[in-house]
Amino acid sequence: MPERASSYASEVDWAFNFVYWLSVFFFALIVILTVVFAIKYRRRPGVEPDNSITHNTKLEVFWSVVPLGLVVVIFWIGFSGFVDMRTFPKDAMVVKVHAKMWSWTFEYPNGVESTVLHVPLGKKVKLRMDSEDVLHSFWVPAFRVKQDVVPGRYTYLWFEAIKTGTFPVLCTEYCGAGHSNMLTTVEVQEPAAFEAWLEEEGSGKNLSPVERGKKVFNLKGCAGCHTTSKDKKKLVGPPLYGVFGHDVPLLNGKKVLADENYLRESILDPNAKIVKGFTSPSLMSVIPLKDKELDALIEYLKSLKD
Numbered sequence: 001m002p003e004r005a006s007s008y009a010s011e012v013d014w015a016f017n018f019v020y021w022l023s024v025f026f027f028a029l030i031v032i033l034t035v036v037f038a039i040k041y042r043r044r045p046g047v048e049p050d051n052s053i054t055h056n057t058k059l060e061v062f063w064s065v066v067p068l069g070l071v072v073v074i075f076w077i078g079f080s081g082f083v084d085m086r087t088f089p090k091d092a093m094v095v096k097v098h099a100k101m102w103s104w105t106f107e108y109p110n111g112v113e114s115t116v117l118h119v120p121l122g123k124k125v126k127l128r129m130d131s132e133d134v135l136h137s138f139w140v141p142a143f144r145v146k147q148d149v150v151p152g153r154y155t156y157l158w159f160e161a162i163k164t165g166t167f168p169v170l171c172t173e174y175c176g177a178g179h180s181n182m183l184t185t186v187e188v189q190e191p192a193a194f195e196a197w198l199e200e201e202g203s204g205k206n207l208s209p210v211e212r213g214k215k216v217f218n219l220k221g222c223a224g225c226h227t228t229s230k231d232k233k234k235l236v237g238p239p240l241y242g243v244f245g246h247d248v249p250l251l252n253g254k255k256v257l258a259d260e261n262y263l264r265e266s267i268l269d270p271n272a273k274i275v276k277g278f279t280s281p282s283l284m285s286v287i288p289l290k291d292k293e294l295d296a297l298i299e300y301l302k303s304l305k306d
Contacts, residue, residue, distance in 0.1 A: 005167055005188065006143035007160040008084060013144070015077045022070065085145070088158050092126035095119075099149045100132035100285075101236075102178030103221030104169065112201045115218045117169065117186045119161055120194035126158040133285065137173035140186055146172060161188040177236055178224050213300025216293045225284065228304050236283055238275045244302045249276040263298050 004010055043049075095117065096107040106117045119125045129138060131151040138157070139146040147157040171182040189197065217223060225237035233239060238248075244263065247255045251274040256262055265272050270284035289297065 002141040003163070004142065004144075005161055005163040005165065006140075006145065007162055008081065009142070009144045009162075011081050011084070015081055018077065019074060022074075085157070088126050088156065089124045092124040092158055093120075094126050094128055097127050097129040097138060097149070098132065099129065099136040099138070099171070100221050100224075101134065101176050101283075102171075102182040102224035103218075104138075104171075104182070104184045105219055105221065108198060110198060110202050112198060113219050114201065116184055118194060118197055119186060119188055120191040121161055121164050121188055123191065124158060124160045126156060129155050129157075134175050135173050136171050136175050136182070139170045139172045140167055141170070142167040143186070148173060161186070164188045164190060181224060181235075209296050209299040210303045212293075213296035213298070213303075216289070216297045217300055220287050220289070220297075222287075230306075234277075238278060240301055241304045242306070244305065248273075250274060251276050251278065251280055260298055260302070263301055264294065267294065267297065 001013055001016075004013065094109060097117075098105040098107065103115065104117075105113055105115060107113050108118075127138070127147075129147065129149045130153070131149045133151060135151065136149040137146060138149055140159070143159045143161070145157050145159050147155050149155055165188055167186045167188070169184045169186055171179060175182065217228075225235055227233045227235055227239045228241055229239075230241055243258045246258055248258050248262070249255050253276075256273055262273070267287065267289070270282040270286065271280070274280050274282055
């Protein structure tokens with residue numbers, strides 16, 4: 001099991017271990033008795049089977065009542081834990097989680113957004129989650145929390161981190177070609193460090209246009225479909241390294257110069273000029289951007305060159 005990093009991780013582990021060792025016990029008991037009975041009561045020459053006993057009321061009641069009691073106990077353990085997980089604290093900090101193919105974005109009460117979930121140690125956190133496209137599933141193994149993220153509605157979960165550190169977040173619902181890359185982390189910080197991070201991110205000071213553009217690129221999930229590395233590896237969308245200032249071959253057989261207008265048009269209307277080797281219509285959805293975000297994003301794309 002992964003390390004325990006939330007307030008009810010120990011309860012989940014206890015329930016899991018109870019069911020696990022109960023299953024091991026009965027599996028061993030049944031296998032051993034099966035072997036013993038198969039040997040002891042095997043057919044032997046000269047020995048006729050005794051058919052005088054048809055049933056044993058006490059034995060039948062025992063093997064009916066005991067399993068029923070165990071099932072009721074298991075139900076109670078699971079149900080009480082479920083109620084705790086679904087009873088949302090009124091004083092919890094609400095973080096909005098936006099899922100899309102193939103990235104997570106987290107929005108905090110002061111409007112700050114990030115691609116990594118930052119939470120303070122010892123603070124109850126409630127996640128309000130929505131999906132922009134298909135069904136996703138938010139899972140933090142160390143917290144023992146998992147919840148489907150459904151398009152067209154909000155879903156929720158809550159937790160309280162009890163240990164600082166970095167913990168992986170995965171999508172556990174197959175959501176398309178980039179599903180395995182839909183990864184991020186939870187950063188659990190001391191309360192003072194979390195507040196300092198929140199204030200620094202909110203101010204946005206000392207960021208150049210390229211740095212702001214890179215931040216927009218990550219926040220809007222562009223990295224889930226486009227690579228920006230020099231190796232020009234192809235994902236769902238065209239690689240972006242070294243594109244600016246060069247001719248781009250299109251699906252219709254023509255070529256177009258990748259200038260600022262081309263970048264702007266491709267971001268705002270992905271189907272306007274589809275790159276050769278990719279499907280039509282484009283899998284890229286229209287990304288809502290403010291003018292400043294769009295300008296910064298274009299500056300970042302222009303910087304992707306030697």
